[in-house]
Amino acid sequence: MQLLELKLRNWGPFYGEHKVDLAVDPSAPVILFRGENMRGKTSLLRAIVWCLYGQLREQDGRTPLPVGKMVNLDALQAGDTPFGVTLRFSHNGVEYVLHRSGTADSDQPDKVIVSQVVVDLIPVGGLPYPAANIPEIIDGIISRDIADFFFFDGEMLTRFEERLREERATSQGFVRAQVERALGLPFMTNLASDLETIQDAITASMDQVLRKEKKNNALSEKFRDKTDELAGVEKDLADLRARDTDLVAQIADYEAQLSKVEEIKELYYERKALEADIERGEDTIKDIRASIANLAETNWWLPAADTLVAKLEAAEAEIVAAEDADRERYKLQFRIDQVEKQLGSGVCPACGQPVSVHNEAELNAELSQLRQELAASPTKSVDDARRQRDRLRPFGRAASVLQRVFEQEQDLGREKLRVDKKRQRTRQISEQISGNTVNIDALERTLVHLKATKQRSGLALSGLEDKRQALKNEVNRIGNQIADQPEVDETERRLQRSVNEAQEIVSKSFDHFRESMRDRVAKATSDLFLRLTTEKEYSGVSINEDYLLSVIDHQGRALSMISAGANQILTMAFIGALAECSVDEAPMVMDTPFGRLDTGHRNAILSWVSTFNTQVILFVQSGEYEPERHAYLLDGKIGREYTIDRLSPTRSEVHAA
Amino acid sequence: MTVNDSAEQAVDSDKVTIGPSAANKDVLDLLVTQGHFNSSLAAFQAAAMLAIRKDLEASSAPASAGTMWNRGSVNRQILDFLAWYMPTTMPARVLEQLGNAGTAYIAEKVKTGGYRFSEIFDLPHMAVE
Numbered sequence: 001m002q003l004l005e006l007k008l009r010n011w012g013p014f015y016g017e018h019k020v021d022l023a024v025d026p027s028a029p030v031i032l033f034r035g036e037n038m039r040g041k042t043s044l045l046r047a048i049v050w051c052l053y054g055q056l057r058e059q060d061g062r063t064p065l066p067v068g069k070m071v072n073l074d075a076l077q078a079g080d081t082p083f084g085v086t087l088r089f090s091h092n093g094v095e096y097v098l099h100r101s102g103t104a105d106s107d108q109p110d111k112v113i114v115s116q117v118v119v120d121l122i123p124v125g126g127l128p129y130p131a132a133n134i135p136e137i138i139d140g141i142i143s144r145d146i147a148d149f150f151f152f153d154g155e156m157l158t159r160f161e162e163r164l165r166e167e168r169a170t171s172q173g174f175v176r177a178q179v180e181r182a183l184g185l186p187f188m189t190n191l192a193s194d195l196e197t198i199q200d201a202i203t204a205s206m207d208q209v210l211r212k213e214k215k216n217n218a219l220s221e222k223f224r225d226k227t228d229e230l231a232g233v234e235k236d237l238a239d240l241r242a243r244d245t246d247l248v249a250q251i252a253d254y255e256a257q258l259s260k261v262e263e264i265k266e267l268y269y270e271r272k273a274l275e276a277d278i279e280r281g282e283d284t285i286k287d288i289r290a291s292i293a294n295l296a297e298t299n300w301w302l303p304a305a306d307t308l309v310a311k312l313e314a315a316e317a318e319i320v321a322a323e324d325a326d327r328e329r330y331k332l333q334f335r336i337d338q339v340e341k342q343l344g345s346g347v348c349p350a351c352g353q354p355v356s357v358h359n360e361a362e363l364n365a366e367l368s369q370l371r372q373e374l375a376a377s378p379t380k381s382v383d384d385a386r387r388q389r390d391r392l393r394p395f396g397r398a399a400s401v402l403q404r405v406f407e408q409e410q411d412l413g414r415e416k417l418r419v420d421k422k423r424q425r426t427r428q429i430s431e432q433i434s435g436n437t438v439n440i441d442a443l444e445r446t447l448v449h450l451k452a453t454k455q456r457s458g459l460a461l462s463g464l465e466d467k468r469q470a471l472k473n474e475v476n477r478i479g480n481q482i483a484d485q486p487e488v489d490e491t492e493r494r495l496q497r498s499v500n501e502a503q504e505i506v507s508k509s510f511d512h513f514r515e516s517m518r519d520r521v522a523k524a525t526s527d528l529f530l531r532l533t534t535e536k537e538y539s540g541v542s543i544n545e546d547y548l549l550s551v552i553d554h555q556g557r558a559l560s561m562i563s564a565g566a567n568q569i570l571t572m573a574f575i576g577a578l579a580e581c582s583v584d585e586a587p588m589v590m591d592t593p594f595g596r597l598d599t600g601h602r603n604a605i606l607s608w609v610s611t612f613n614t615q616v617i618l619f620v621q622s623g624e625y626e627p628e629r630h631a632y633l634l635d636g637k638i639g640r641e642y643t644i645d646r647l648s649p650t651r652s653e654v655h656a657a
Numbered sequence: 658m659t660v661n662d663s664a665e666q667a668v669d670s671d672k673v674t675i676g677p678s679a680a681n682k683d684v685l686d687l688l689v690t691q692g693h694f695n696s697s698l699a700a701f702q703a704a705a706m707l708a709i710r711k712d713l714e715a716s717s718a719p720a721s722a723g724t725m726w727n728r729g730s731v732n733r734q735i736l737d738f739l740a741w742y743m744p745t746t747m748p749a750r751v752l753e754q755l756g757n758a759g760t761a762y763i764a765e766k767v768k769t770g771g772y773r774f775s776e777i778f779d780l781p782h783m784a785v786e
Contacts, residue, residue, distance in 0.1 A: 289692035292774055297699040300735055303707035303759070306781040391741060399783035402775075406782070409773045 001141055001586045002615045003048065004095070007086035010075035010104075012043025013652035020044075020654050024639035026613040033619045033654070034627075035644030040652040041619035042153060044644075045591045046070060049151050051085040051100045053144050054119060054135075063256040068112030071104040074650045076112065081105060091141050095124040098138070142586050149579040153591035161571040176547040179521050179578070180514070188513065192506050196472070199499045200227075203479035206488045206496065213487045223478045230471040237464050244461060247454045254447040261440055264433040268440045271429040274422045281419035288412045295405055302405070305398035312392035315385055322382035332374040339367045476500070517581060518543055524577035525549070525570075531608055532569045534600035538562075541570065549574065569601055576608075587615035594624035606633035627657075670746065675753035676725035677701060678718075681760040684767045691767070693774045698726050702735055704759030705752050707778050709742070711762060715751060718758035 003022040008014045022031060035041050046065075050056050056065040071083050084101025102117035121137060122128045129137060138144075148156055203223070210220045261268070301308055342348055343363055482488065483496045522543035529541045529551070539554045550558035551570060562570070572593075579588060594602040602624060609616050610633065618625070631638065641657040677685055677697075685697035685704075694700040708715065728736070728749045739748035739755075766772045774780075 286692070290695075293693060293695050293699070296693065296703055296774060297695060300699070300702050300732055301706050301738070302780060303703050303778040304710040306783060307710045309783065399785045402780055402783055403785050405775055405780065409775055412773075 001089055001091045003087065003089045003587050003617070005086075005088040006044070006047060007088075008047055009085075009101070010072040010080060010083040011047050011085060012070050012072065013040040013646070013650060014043065014654075015072045015074045015651045016080075018654060020642065021640065022615075022617070024615055028637050028639035029612055029615045030609060030634055030637045031615070031617045031640040031642070032625070032638055032657075033617070033642045033644055034622070034625065034657065035619070035652070036621050036646075038649075039644040039646050040654075041621070041644060042591055043070065044654075045151060045153060045589055045619060047085045048087060048589060049147065051087040051098055052138055052142070053147065054100060054117070055144075058256070058260075063260070066112075066114070067102065067117075068104060068114045071112050071114070072650065074648075076104055076106050097122045097124065098134075146578070146582045149575055149582060150586050151589045152575065152593075154593055157568065157571055157575070157593065160575060161567055179518055179543070179547065188506065188510050192503070192510065195499055195503045195506060199476070199479070199496070199503065202492060202496045202499060203475070203482060206479070206482045206485075206492055209487055209489065209492075210482060210485060219478065219481055219485075223475070223482060226471060226475045226478060230468065230475055233464060233468045233471055237461070237468055240457065240461050240464060244454070244457045247450060247457055251447065251450050251454060254443055254450060257438065258440070258443050258447065261438050261443075265440055267429045267433050268438075271426055271433075272441070274426045274429070278419055278422050278426065281415055281422065284415050285412060285419065288408050288415065292405060292408050292412070295401065295408070299398075299401050301395055302398070302401060305395065305402060308392060308395035309398050312389065312396055315389040315392055318385040319382055319389055322378070322385050325378045326382060329374060329377050329379075332370055332377065336367060336370045336374065339363055339370065343367070518547070521574075521577050521581050524580050525573045526552075528576045528580075528608070529570055529573035532573055532601060532604040533566060534598075534604060535563065535566055538566065541573065565598060565601060568597055569604075572605065585614050587617060588612070589617040589619075591619040592621060592624065593618070594620070597624075603630070603633055606630055607635075610635035610637045612637070671728070672747065672749045672753060673728050674724035674726065675728065675731070675749055675756070676721045676723050677760060678720055678757050679722040680764065681719060681757055682722065682725070684760050684764045687767050687770075688777075691770065693777065698730060701726075701756040701760065702732060702752070703778060704757075704763060705735070705739075705755035706759070707762060708755040708759035711759070713755070713758040713762060715754035715758055718754045718756075719761055721753055721757065 002024075005022055006020045008018045008020075010016065011018075024031060033041060033044060046056055047070075050067060050070070056067060056070070057063060058065045075081070075083065081103045082101060083104055084099065086097065086099040088095065088097050090096070098119070098121050100117070100119045102114045104112050104114050106112045119131055119134055120128055121134045142150065204227075207220055207223050211217075258265075296302060338350075343360065346354055348354075479496065480500070483493045522541065526540040526542070530538070537553055538551050538559075539556070540552045541549065542552055542558065543549050544558075548558075549570070551562045551566060553559055579586070594605065597605070606625075609618070627641075642654050643657045644652055644654055646652050676682075681701075682697075685700045688694050688700040689697050694703070707713075708718075731749065731752065735752060736748040739745060739751050743751055745751045763777050766777050
């Protein structure tokens with residue numbers, strides 16, 4: 001298949017009618033479309049895919065993309081409602097024109113309703129094919145199942161890369177499914193199934209004969225028992241397969257939803273962690289507040305603390321003063337007692353001599369002085385002061401209680417500041433991811449659950465398939481016994497034998513075909529990988545019997561870990577090999593394939609493209625391809641080169657470079 | 658009155674129920690809402706203690722708008738304290754007056770919001786020995 005011409009009408013940013021010539025010859029089969037982001041490169045790729053298959057998917061490769069999203073907005077506003085794509089292509093020497101179009105209408109912004117979608121396929125010089133047959137014809141030229149090996153973008157590379165990196169069992173299943181897609185094994189499976197149906201019908205018919213003759217009842221009974229049992233297992237198998245298919249669809253749906261929020265995932269989790277921190281912080285704030293409130297309630301006197309403490313100190317000072325005064329009064333009284341005793345006895349109590357030795361008049365004067373001093377000294381009771389002090393004593397710990405209050409308030413302030421900062425960051429994140437209400441961790445949990453269920457379902461399927469095969473073999477064995485009976489018609493017997501042989505051939509071919517083509521894909525992947533990789537420690541790629549895709553080192557060991565760059569190249573090599581092995585000739589259309597590759601790998605891929613003699617269409621932006629630096633790598637194989645220029649945010653045009 | 662006198666001995670002519678003024682009630686509710694106190698009575702009692710410290714004139718306090726708490730709900734230690742400290746034979750009545758005076762004193766800060774407990778009650782910084 002080779003694309004010859006693409007015509008667009010009101011498609012993507014291409015307003016009105018546009019025609020792009022795509023015919024190339026094998027000596028220069030590369031067509032380059034150069035354009036910056038948002039110019040319409042992906043719209044051109046989607047135009048080809050939609051024209052061929054009438055369906056589109058988002059860049060995640062899973063989510064259906066309504067074609068209404070591809071209608072040019074300026075045209076819609078101008079009331080120019082028809083849109084469509086026409087693809088002229090050749091296949092096996094015949095030229096075809098495929099046209100798909102529709103009418104768009106919009107009653108509100110962002111909601112485009114598409115109607116009257118029609119598709120025509122006309123071989124040049126021939127009659128149009130019936131519309132109902134067109135999908136089958138296109139599928140015969142390049143099957144929808146393998147289309148994304150040929151029409152792919154950078155996102156698909158990422159998706160394949162992720163799948164190849166997944167845990168062993170999932171990765172093996174993926175590799176096997178891709179290889180079988182490329183080889184058309186589903187067709188072989190259908191053939192085997194058809195043969196089984198024929199075999200069943202013949203055996204049932206022969207059994208009818210035996211039953212009519214009322215001979216070999218036991219054999220007939222056994223056949224019917226086993227057939228019934230087989231039918232039951234097949235019904236279970238069909239139910240299980242339906243559930244498995246449903247699980248696959250659900251997993252794809254959840255993966256699609258998650259891939260859409262990939263960019264905001266980190267922010268989402270940061271916000272979630274912050275929200276948990278804020279909640280903890282709020283609890284801490286609540287606890288500190290409660291603690292301060294409890295302190296305030298228990299120490300109800302706190303607002304008057306310094307007044308009370310001052311009173312306490314005053315009371316203590318009063319006690320000291322009262323005690324001093326008491327001591328002074330005691331001293332005075334003691335002295336008075338001595339002087340009175342001296343005067344009364346006429347003998348000095350200190351020295352024992354007659355008072356007359358001393359001056360009696362002086363003693364009387366002293367006594368009078370002492371009595372005056374005693375009368376003048378304060379008589380406050382120390383007990384009153386002590387009672388006052390005791391009453392005030394509980395307030396003596398005011399300083400330490402106040403300190404606790406201040407410390408807790410400082411803690412409160414710090415915690416509030418921390419929480420405020422986190423709230424601010426949460427608001428920032430919420431603005432960044434505004435409008436996105438996806439609950440990512442719920443999605444991830446569900447996905448993990450679904451994958452676990454899928455794994456269990458796979459095991460159950462495998463067990464049931466084994467049981468079915470054993471029963472099938474048993475039914476076939478009994479069928480052969482029935483066929484051996486003389487009552488059976490010779491023609492039916494021969495037919496039964498022929499179908500048996502056909503089944504055997506298909507079964508052997510099936511396994512042989514699968515093995516040989518797996519080897520072929522492995523070899524093609526290995527060759528391409530070695531051609532593309534810039535890392536010299538690798539010696540190739542293998543796909544073993546269990547469909548484990550591994551990079552091999554120079555000592556023949558399968559490496560469990562390879563670099564991210566090597567993984568990207570492995571992915572590219574695997575897709576290239578699948579394309580190479582799946583059909584004889586088809587155009588390879590790549591949209592922005594080099595975005596994540598380093599210079600060495602990008603150059604290696606361009607050099608590889610230069611070896612093609614079949615059509616290659618590359619959509620590139622200036623960051624991944626510069627004519628003056630990279631054109632030489634394509635070794636003169638550029639047959640056509642276009643630039644996609646932007647006229648306005650909603651309009652672009654394709655020009656020959 | 659001696660320091661041994663207690664509220665118990667002086668309740669006959671005292672108030673049985675007390676309450677804040679209408680304006681003060683809102684302030685007390687705010688103190689609870691802002692998390693400074695567990696109950697408006699605790700806030701009212703603290704305000705009364707502030708009134709003592711600030712020497713606020715109890716008799717000029719806004720009048721109670723009605724009853725809110727029974728005397729039995731009031732912290733017994735406070736009534737005892739007031740009976741001894743003031744001294745008074747009607748500690749509940751004094752508490753009501755002081756509480757209203759103190760609450761009116763802090764009303765503006767509480768209504769403005771954003772103040773700490775220590776700022777509202779102007780708690781003193783005291784050196785810990």
